[in-house]
Amino acid sequence: MWPPEIIVGHLAPDLDCLTAIWILVRFGNVHNAKLVFVPAGTTLHDAPPDSDPCIIHVDTGGGRFDHHDRSDLSLSASELVRRFVVPDDAPLKRLVDRVTQLDNVTVPSEQRSAFFNINDLINGYNALFPNYPHHVAQAMMPNLDAWYEHEVRQLRLERAFAQRLEFDTRWGLGIAMQSDDGGSSRLAYSRGAVLYAYRDGRGYMGIAAQSRSDVDLEPIYFDLQRVDSSADWFLHPNRRLLLCGTPKAPPRQRSRLSLEELVNVIKGDMINERC
Numbered sequence: 001m002w003p004p005e006i007i008v009g010h011l012a013p014d015l016d017c018l019t020a021i022w023i024l025v026r027f028g029n030v031h032n033a034k035l036v037f038v039p040a041g042t043t044l045h046d047a048p049p050d051s052d053p054c055i056i057h058v059d060t061g062g063g064r065f066d067h068h069d070r071s072d073l074s075l076s077a078s079e080l081v082r083r084f085v086v087p088d089d090a091p092l093k094r095l096v097d098r099v100t101q102l103d104n105v106t107v108p109s110e111q112r113s114a115f116f117n118i119n120d121l122i123n124g125y126n127a128l129f130p131n132y133p134h135h136v137a138q139a140m141m142p143n144l145d146a147w148y149e150h151e152v153r154q155l156r157l158e159r160a161f162a163q164r165l166e167f168d169t170r171w172g173l174g175i176a177m178q179s180d181d182g183g184s185s186r187l188a189y190s191r192g193a194v195l196y197a198y199r200d201g202r203g204y205m206g207i208a209a210q211s212r213s214d215v216d217l218e219p220i221y222f223d224l225q226r227v228d229s230s231a232d233w234f235l236h237p238n239r240r241l242l243l244c245g246t247p248k249a250p251p252r253q254r255s256r257l258s259l260e261e262l263v264n265v266i267k268g269d270m271i272n273e274r275c
Ligand SMILES: [Mn+2]
Pocket: 016, 017, 059, 067, 076, 077, 103
């Protein structure tokens, strides 16, 4: 029976439980189901978990969408729901892989951070609404929507990054890329760039350097004021960020340069040509 009439999760719902519910609602066409929360491990009215086709248990009860009686660390309730509801969605797979790692505490140590993270956010909601797990679930739906959108964007950026330009600068490797979303410092720096340049779908451009580098973009800023004089270039006081338009601060005047021309300015070629 699809869609089910009742989704059962566990009290104080965690990331895995909430993600499983979110997948059912957003991708499984389960819009009008009633949400019910039971003590973790149990089922609604202690019935066998999959005995009623109108009731789905996630992350509790030992049924088809609970992973607790299996020792497979690649599984989670969200992963079981994902495989059943929408197995071929790449951004969703990335999100759920992360949820599974967090749920099974298999995040590689170098990727762990003591910083506030999504589990802290959920713990905060559970602290706000200890007796209202529905509120926690409702509050997390748009957060998971936003995380999904982030993964969609990351996949687009990775495709664009494959077409990047690599070039030498006086400080080390430079990387330039263009895409609707602009650039990705994370991708550029993980590839070994000291400095990266980007152009986005609106024609906004920027150059950024690793925070631990000794890059000083001021000379490039002066060069840009000559070759791209009408554009609204802004040099950040730390001299490692040079921007012409961002969603936070749209430019009065966009750059007229192509990404290749900007790279030439960074390399110093464009200035030499004109002198
Ligand atoms: Mn779980």
